Amino acid sequence: MHPVVARVTARIAARSAPGRASYLDRLAQAHREGPARRDMACSNLAHGFAGITGGDKDLLRAVRRPNVAIVSSYNDMLSAHQPMHEYPAWIKDAARSAGGVAQFAGGVPAMCDGITQGRAGMELSLFSRDVIAMSTGIALSHEMFDAAVLLGVCDKIVPGLLIGALAFGHLPAILVPAGPMSSGLPNSEKARVRQLYAEGKATREDLLEAEAASYHSPGTCTFYGTANSNQLVVEVMGLHLPGASFVPPGTRLRQALTEEAARRAVEISRGDDYTPVGHVVDEKSVVNGLVALLATGGSTNHTMHLVAVASAAGIELSWDDFSELSSVVPLLARVYPNGSADINHFQAAGGVQFLVHTLLEAGLLHEDVRTVAGPGLERYTREPVLVEGALQWRPGAGRSLDTDVLRPASDPFAADGGLRMLSGNLGRAVIKVSAVKPEHRVVEAPARVFTSQEAFGAAFKAGELERDVVIVVRQQGPQANGMPELHKLIPALGVLQDRGFKVALVTDGRMSGASGKIPAAIQVTPEAAVGGPLARVRDGDVLRLDAETGTLEAFVDPAELAGRELVDFPPDAQAWTGTGRELFAALRRAVGPADRGASVFGPIAASHFEGQFNQEVSR
Template structure:
C-alpha cells in the first residue's frame, strides 16, 4: 500500500511553487495564448502553406486539406554518436505511423549533437555545455514554422535532451513526446575499463591496450552503458512522464524499439488540441514533474550535470529551483541503484534486475514521487513504471517486477544502499558546489589537506608526470566555469587522481568546472559558484592553503584566518587561450551572457555580462 506524500517532497514542492508563482503564471499565460482551434497550418497564408507541403509527397493532400494532426519531428540524428545512429530511419517509420493514424509527420529540423566522449580533454569540450543552448535555439527555429500540432523529439545524449526540452518549452502549447534509441549491448565491464585507464595513467599499459579496452566498451550502436548524463536523461524523461512507459532502456534496432517509436507517433496525434485528451508540454512539465526529476536523480545516483540542466529546464517552464532543493530532497531519498560509476553494473544489467519500473514503483509507494502528473501516455506516473513487450506483433505493457532481480544492483526502499540519495550540495566560505556522493566510498567523503592550484587539467597532469604530486592534497582546478571557458568536463583527471588515491594518498578535486556524469570514486566538489572568473572566493585561494571538504556534512571551506581571507584580492586568471580555436571564437557572446552554475549556466535568459 502506498504511503502519503513524503513531508519533505510536499514541503519542497510547495516552496518551489510559491517561489515560482509569478514566473510560472506568466509562462502558462503565454502558452495558453498560443493555443488555437483547428490545425495550426490553417492560419498560414496560401503561399506559406504551399511552401510547407511542397515536398510532402503522398502526405501533400492531407496537409493541403487540413486533415488530421501534423507532427513536427526535431531530430539530433548523426551517425558519429552511437546513441543517435539508430535514429537514421525513425522519420520514415514515424511518417508511416502518422499516415496510418490519419495524420502526417515532417522533419521540422535537425539540431547539433556533439559527443562528449570524443571531446573529453580536448578544446572542443569548451563548446559542450553551450551546445545545449544552441540545441534549444535550433529546436525553436525548427518549430517556428508554426505548422505542427504535436512534436516528437529524437535525442538521447548529454546536452541534447536538455536542449531539446528547453527549446520545446517555448512551444509548450504543443504536446511533446521524447523518443529514445536505447543502450548498446554490454561490453567489457566498466570496472575493467577503468582499471586499464588507471594503468595507462601510471605508464603501466600501452596505448594499444587502452584503445582495445575502450573499443571493447564502446562497440556498437546505442547509448554508452554506464550511468552518465545520457542515461540519466532517459531516467528523467520517464519520471517526468515524457516517454511512453518503459521506453528508456529498450535496445536499438529491435522490433520492440520500432514498435515503441510507432506508438509514440500514434500517441502524439491522440493528445493534440484537435482531440479530447489535449496534453500540452506546458502542463506536463510542472513543479511536480521537476521535483520528480530531482528525486529520481537522488535515488539512482544520477549525473551531476543535471544540477545545471534541470535548473535551466525548470526556468524555461517558469519554475525556479536551486541546489538547496536538490539537497533537501536527496537527504530524504534513499539510494536504490548501484550502476557504474556508483557500482559495477551497467544499465542493461540494471534493466534486467528490475530497472526504472521497479525504482519508480518503490518511490511511489514510499510517497517520494508525485503520481498525479500529466504524463504523455495519458495515465499517471504509476503507469509509467509498466514494462513494454511484444505479444506476437502487438505492443503491450505488463506490471514491473515486485522484487529486485539482483539486490547488488537495485534495492527496495526498505533496504537501500544508503539512506540518502546520490547528489548533495556543499557550501562554505569557498562558495556553493555539488558532489556525487554515491560514487565515493564513505572513508573518502571527507578530506582536510593543502590546496594545490592549477589553471587547467593539463597543468595538473603535467605535475603528475613530473612526480610532484606527493602527499595528501586538494587539487584545485579553477578558471573552468561557464564565463571563463564554457565549463568543460574535467573527466581526463579521474584516472590520475584515482591512481593517486589507490597508492594511499588522500586526494580530492575542487573546481568551478564540471565532471562527466560518469564521475569516479575520488571526492569531487564541482560547479563551485561564484566561479573564479567572476571574482568568486576560489580566486582567493593560494597554493598550500588548508582546505576541508566534507560531503556528508555538506561543507567546503578554506581554513584561513577570517581577517586574512577577507583582505585577499581575487587572483587574475589567464583566459586568453580559451578565446579562439576549434570554434571558440563563435561563442564569445555566450561566455559574456552566461549565468552562474546554480542558475543553470545558461546563456538564454538575459543574464548581464
C-alpha cells in the first residue's frame, strides 16, 4: 500500500472506532434475530404476502426462501431512470430462479438537477438525498426481507439509497444502475453554444437545439457529473457487480447484469456467502471510493455525499482526508468537463476495469475488501460479456486503449487529484481544479457580493463586471436555502475569463460534477446563514483564492472583519416558500454543515442545529 493511503485509512479507523463498533454491534444483533417475518403475528405476515399470487406466496408463507426487497427510483420523466421500468419483472424472475422471492418494497423520489437548475425546485435537491434515505428506510421497515436490490443512478439518489440501506446494514444490498445514454452532441460544443447564448450571440432556438442534441435518449447524461461519479465510486466500493456502471440501457448485457444482481442478492443473503452491506462499506471501501473519485476528477458533491454515507456506517470521514489523499492520488482521466471525452469514451478506453487495475498496481487501492461479488477488489478488473447468451467475466484491458482519455498511474495527466481543499479567514471550501488551467488557479481581486444568481446575471448584462473580480454569492448554503447548484453563473464567468479578466467564484453553494474552467471555491463553511465570515464580506474587499497553496483569504484587518455587522443574517425565511420549499423548513433548520455531509441525520447535525439555535436566540 502507498504509505499515505495506509496512514489515512488507519487514521479514519482510529477516529471512527467507537461509532463503528457500536454500528457493527447493532448489525450483529439484527442478524442474530434473523428475518423478522419468521416471528411475526399471523395477521402481520398475512398482510406481507396478501398481494402476491402463485408460488411466491406459498414460499413467503412458509418462510423458507430468501425475500429480496426492490427499492426503485424509477420514473419515466427522467432519462437516467426511465430504463428501470422493466427491472422489477426481471429481478423477480431471476430471484425465483435462484431459489428466492423478490417484492417491490417501495419507490423513492428522483429529481433532476438538470431540470431544476436555476429554478426554485433546485433548493429541494440536496435535501432530497435524505428524503430518499428515509423513504428507503420506510420500504425496508416492514422487516419482510433478507436482502435488497437498490435501483438508482443520479445525483442524490444513489447516496440516499445507500444511506437508507446502511440503516438496515445487516441486510445484503446491491446497487443497480441503468447505464449512460449514447453519445450525442459533444459536450465541448454544448458548452460553446451556452457561452455564445450568454453573450447574446446565439438564439434560444440555437441553445435548445444544442441541449436537445446532448440530452437525447434514455440513460444517464454522458458528461462526468455526479450521476456518473456515483456509478464509478460505488463500483470501486464493491457495491455494483463488476463492470455494471457504464453498460448502456436497452442492451442484452444490461438486462443480464440486472438479473445477475438479483440472483447474487439471493446468494449473499445466507450461508457462507452472507455479505451484509454494513460490512461491505467499511473504512477501506470508503477510502477506495474516495481514491477513485480523486483519480478521475469526479463530482465535488461527493465531498458531502461520501462523508454522509460513511457516517451512516459509523465511520467519520473528514475533508482533511480528502485533501491528504488528493496530494498523492494522480489524475488519470480526462472526461468532460475535465476534457473533451464523454463517459462512453472513458468506458471504451478501459473504463473502471483499467482504472482499478492501475490503481491497485500503484498501491493506491485496498484489495483486501468485501464486495457484493465476493472477496477482493481484483474482481473489479474483469469486464462482463455475453458468451452464447450467458453472462461471464473476462480480464479487462491491461492497458489504456486511449491515453488522451485514460492513463496508467505511472503516466498521469497530473501528479495529484482533481479536488483540493481551501482554508483561511473566510472558512473552509472545496475547489475542483482538474478542468482549471494552471494560469487561472490563483486569483486576487476585489469582491462583488450577491445573494442570488439572478442578481449576478443582471450585473453581468449591465456590464458592471468587466474587470478582475472575485464573485461572492452567499446565502446559498444548506441552512440558507438548501444549497442549490449555481450553474447559471458559469457561462457568464467563462465569458469574463475569456475576455482576459482574472475571475473567481466564492460561494457557500454547490457546483457539482459539472464544475468547469472557472476557479470556484464552493461549499464555504461555516455558511453565511449561520454567521460565517462570508456574511461579513463587502463589495471591494480584496479576496485571494489560491488553489496552489490551498488558501482562501480576505485582505481585511481581522478586528475590522470580526466587528462588521453580519449582512443578510439570518436569511429571509419568507423567500423560502413556493414550489414545495416550505415543506422542507424542518430539514433546513436541522441540517449539519457541508464538511460534515450536509445531513439532517445523527449527532453531528443535531449539535450543529442546537448551536445555531442558541446563537439566534442570543441575538
